[in-house]
Amino acid sequence: MELIYLQTFKEVADRQSFTKAAEELGYAQSSVTTQIQKLEKEYGVKLFERYGKGLRLTKSGEELLKYAVQMLDLFQQSKEKLTKQGGGTLSIGTIDSLAAYFLPPVVHRLRHQYEDLSIRLQPDREDRIVSKVREGEYDMGLMLEHNPSDSSLKWIRIREEPLLLVAHPNHPLHVHPVIKLEHLADVEWIMTEDSCNYRIMLEKVLRARGVPLRIGLELGNPEAIK
Template structure:
């Protein structure tokens, strides 16, 4: 029985299926399956059973989870207590929205990797709701949030900077000719978004719902670069951080629409769980963020 097998087992339980656990851990799905098969063979039992599409723990699986939780925590505690090295090392899992990574954090991540080559830096893209779950399950060390405020009592947050958000269209789009754009003007328009749950997308969707406005189509695309290309091609309009569109705005490929609805603007925060043990690796990352990014 290996610690990594137990961690794989716990990740499946926390995330609900093999494929998400594989994606989170950076394994192939076959590797995750092999880990579970080896555990089941060694323990001479079955750990999971399926009811339709639902994955459930067997009774033995539930018993193993309690042991696995204690074993992995003891292993981590031992590592933390016995690690007397001054140089940060080991894994560091950091969550962040794509826009922050690409347009704000690239140089910082490059510098951190150069300063601390023994750290295994793992980046997870997503949104606040994903990060909250992973921080609370101790499956993520730190996360960058794009939200107006962080009010969760179990999370520690540090304000970094305000993040302006803009509504974008191609210069030839009919809405680009208006002196102001309101919720009613978005009726029968095609909206192009990143994944659901982003703060500024939620603000716009709530504004449209309040005005009883239904867009013609909502396209959900995970890549910001693809979203911009679609908007440049007049396939729809979008809402993105201003920093993500600065080059296209300066080149005249995109225009910022004069939105007259609720404010989209949000803030960047660095967040971790209040019960998280801040290792040297985590402390060094927080310190570099404070030195390079606090404004």
């Protein structure tokens, strides 16, 4: 069970509202609802009930709140104690290609700047990265995203990344001095998995221009594709 769920539970109990708790925590209301549902499933009880226009704790909820306050206080005390001693862990969720090609020099600099910091790099799918950042499992996520998919999170654009077409030197496309979208019709692709953001962007562009996409091989790892 995540301590963050207990923090969310305490905020809902204090404010007697999922909406106000979500605003205070900076979450989407759906995320707050999901966390409370997970707690209820874990304990096998209902924690809140409707009371007029608001919410109130059930008997089980009142009992859990006592323990939640104690556990969160102990957690805060442990954080303060360990922070004074230095160290800590930075958890970063990212996709395989960025983990392999972009992040190593960044992690190297961080380790030199903060010698006691433990860095945990977690390769994951884009949709899971967003979800785990929202729920606090990752401290931050690094991914390729054209339009932010979750307005409840803070998004920072680091840079624009070009997409390149890579082919064998003897590929028929090499006869064209400039490759246009229509030249890609019925070309066989070696492609990333269907949840990959830059594949989704490419497919959207090809669809808009009526260019058919034929996938001969689908691989989830950039090194395997190379």
